[in-house]
Amino acid sequence: MSIRPAAPRRRLVARIGLDRVLATAVLLLLVLLRLWDPPPVETLRLRTFDAFQILRPRPATLRPVTIVDIDEASIRALGQWPWSRTRVADLVSRLTEAGAAAIAFDAVFPEPDRLSPALVAETVPGLDAQSRALLAKLPSNDRILADAVAASRVILGQTALVQPSDPPAGLPETGFALLGPDPSAHIARFPGLLRNVPELEQSAAGRGLFTIVPERDGIVRRVPLVLIAEGRMVPALALEVLRVLTGSGAVMLRSDEAGVGAAVLPGFEVPTDATGSVWLHFNHHDPARFVSARSVLDGSFDPARVAQKIVLIGTSAIGLLDNKTTPVDRTIPGVEVHAQVLESVLTRATLSYPSYAAIVEVLLAVAVSVGIIAFAPVLGAAWLLLLGAVVAVFIAAISWFRFSELGILLDPTFPLGASLGVYAVLVFTNYTREQMGRQRIRSAFSQYLSPALVDELAASPEKLRLGGEERRLTIMFSDVRGFTAISEFYRADPSGLTALMNRFLTPLTDAIIGRRGTIDKYMGDAIMAFWNAPLDDPDQEANACAAALEMIARMNALNAARRTEAEAGGFPVLPLEVGIGINTGRCVVGNMGSAQRFDYSVLGDTVNVASRLEGQSKTYSVQIVLGAATAAAIAGRFAVLEIDRIRVKGKSLPETISVLAGDAALAASPAFRELAAAHAALLAAYRGRDWAAARAHLESCRERGAGLGLDRLYDLYARRVDAFEREPPPEDWAGIHVAESK
Incomplete structure (x- = not known):
């Protein structure tokens, strides 16, 4: 699963943190806004002073x-x-x-x-001259x-x-x-x-x-x-x-x-x-x-x-x-x-708003905001909010004391508003970064995990521990058999081959994702997947086996649909058969690659063995081969039969391998129980060099395993018994088969 790292940021921003840089920028803008003091800022300050007077009039x-x-x-x-x-x-x-x-x-x-008398004398009509003169001598009202x-x-x-x-x-x-x-x-x-x-x-x-x-x-x-x-x-x-x-x-x-x-x-x-x-x-x-x-x-x-x-x-x-x-x-x-x-x-009860008050308010806002910027990553949101509340009460108390006791006005709204703005920027930036991180997780894993797992991982990104972590995983490899012949069939129709690949890879992928699996990578017609990473899966082996059975069922349905289409169109069709190998063990999972490109992938011997097991599905002519740890984990819940002890190519230690024949319903059926008993007897006779008993048990297994796709497996054992009868194995033979192919 490939992930490309984000483009490199500037060293300073990367060292300080984008949230702190943005918060500092907002603080500077708020300081400039206060120094400019536009009408809304002034009105808020004045309304605060009004509130003081309403609470305590003179x-x-x-x-x-x-x-x-x-x-x-x-x-x-x-x-x-x-x-x-x-x-x-x-x-x-x-x-x-x-x-x-x-x-x-x-x-x-x-x-x-x-x-005034003189003006009245001038304005009253019909007034005689003597009266007019007497009025004019009187003093004016002014x-x-x-x-x-x-x-x-x-x-x-x-x-x-x-x-x-x-x-x-x-x-x-x-x-x-x-x-x-x-x-x-x-x-x-x-x-x-x-x-x-x-x-x-x-x-x-x-x-x-x-x-x-x-x-x-x-x-x-x-x-x-x-x-x-x-x-x-x-x-x-x-x-x-x-x-x-x-x-x-x-x-x-x-x-x-x-x-x-x-x-x-x-x-x-x-x-x-x-x-x-x-x-x-x-x-x-x-x-x-x-x-x-x-x-x-x-x-x-x-x-x-x-x-x-x-x-x-x-x-x-x-x-x-x-x-x-x-x-x-x-x-x-x-x-x-x-x-x-x-x-x-x-009464010396006037108020004053000294010229230095604006500078004090700005310095107070800067001090509180810088404290928030500095301690936000250390304290966490809850403690920071509590500390902010204490600081807010302190600032309000100082402002109230100066007003009520000293008659000096100090605006608490700007320091509180600026620090709240800085806090909001930090919260918003962290929220946005978290959402972007979740979106990146969704984008990175949406093609490789089920929607439910993607939602869980996005909601709890701390569960994604990148960078290499050792843990127990279940690994699956699947491959289409005979794909070379199929490719040759489409040599004149490359787009048809692409469409066919998409057609069978899609249901296989859906089966894996639907069972909590993670797609690691596609390798042509092959798929590599794993369980129990990046999210814990306590039932990883069962989920992997259920996915494998569903993959087989979906391939059967696809083949049936293709046969119907071929019959209707009058053209030949090559059936698609899938071989699957599943193994469980300790692996290292995390980011693997270079600084320019890396994969979220797995490494370890368990992975190599799983790949070899998929290859052995061809050798034993079965569809699903399980490693010993996987088979042991699902014993009793699925229809599992041990098929051999082998030493795969490149390995010195032998591995007990099993075939996954069916689900829990099949495992609980009387017919399968009889088959399992006969199959165990076959292996015991085979490893005990009792070739006649082995041949007898082979016939019993063929009869009881009819319809389970095990005929060619038993044919393989029949050939081995015939060969050992002609040329017995060496005295130190322990029933271990050495695989010559991957």
Whole structure:
């Protein structure tokens, strides 16, 4: 059975292993993917951080911020927003009187109040000149609000615009100082800025952007503390509130080559990411933060709710479309996001995702994956899976600890995902290699083994121990007698000879394979087969003998079919007769050959004897000759008759040979038992030099063995008896016949 080895692989791949090479390549691709950080990778990381916050939202230990809410009740009672600036001024004044530490607007007043007296005088038709003049002399509503703003500590809101705008001259601006390289390239940039009317801007203690930039999925996780609008740095509303409260004239940004690292104010250092945004540890939406604007204006609120607190004025009214989604809430008012920024900063409960985090995640992924690649062949799948589970729990625990105790974000999904990907590649590669190995086994053995044996061998390839193994085998040789004459008959029809060979080799092969035999090779019209390799066959001798009997039966059926065809076609036909030799003994089985081509075959004296036994089937004119070990193994289960002791050509030791006359049914029949007794008596008389008794037993054997194809065997013994009567054998003759032919 011939097998061609796979083409040589590169030495390095062969030494390391294809599975490890592929796993390493996948690891490198995953590392590059993480460094590139496409949206799906980023989203997975952010969703993991969301899960942390859902499991442990920020506890609300302090309430430094109160939200004055322009809610639905306030709008129903006081009219739609925007309100008159005088009402807003009244709101500011009442909050100031209640002791608010600072007041910040999550709103912008970009246009003059249309309800100012001068504007009303111009728009009311039929107004007399005196009334018009009196109204024109009254202060504008914007002026009234500006005076209220100036009398308090108010931070006005601004918003970034995607449309370009030109900064007006003379308006106050918040300055920035840099501690490190210019980080402008990393900060979110907007071409325009929407401001309040100039007199409000000039009266305010500060101005900050309430612009929030959600992530790609619309969830607010980070809030910028600094943005670039109209080409300059502008503080966010929360940062400006802190600047005003600390009395600082400017904001300092600590930066490095990666971008912004922190916003620094007297007594505060707020860690940020490279873009200058702060990662928020969100608390759930809490109505306790809110005071209705209506209750402030009508005086029914509790002043203690705003005393010495930062007051944010914003809206939760659905119609004003200022709602946001956070990791812990599907929707909260946008002003509450700013409140949570201030709470987090003031209670030092912000999160941070440092610039080195990505490198740590990559190194962790590489370390775990390299460990998997290195130990996979050593530990095996089960132990590797268990170790992987322990490592996964460890990584998740480290990530959770850093989040919950240190407020530092570390993504566990990339190390876990990368190591899982590497593990999957190893498993898939090994599975594919195993399947390919099984397929190679199927391809190599499918023509030589039964489908059931091929399936068993493919399912348990470890049973195929290649490279030379000594074991007990049963060897069969079969040959078509008189094939030279048959070939000559087809000398003018080579294709007909080929078709005939296929026609008789196929049923013979099927008989062998059907009895768990392995086809070793075809040698013209001859077949060599063996049992008990590559798979164990505890009943190898019986299976080989059953196969031999079936081969004879199939050849008889084929001859009958050929005779029918010949009679119908009016052409002659030569019958096909098969001689079979079977022997059992120790052999070496495995890959035999060269590095370029090898055979899965058998070697040993047992093989040579089996070949000689097949040749002796011609000498003794029987179809199936068995060696002594084979005959002993099947004694009582098959119809077996010892026929001689011979010394085959090339052998010094004699071999007892037997003929396989039939199956178990024949062996159990009374007629065969009588034949066996007569046959044993024949051999005893023959070996005892009692030629007269031998001749008598020959006649008994002929009578009882009629129809079993033993006539020519007994003719052979009759000739020997006649010859020994004329010329007796030497005194040391032990009944051993020396075979002169193979």
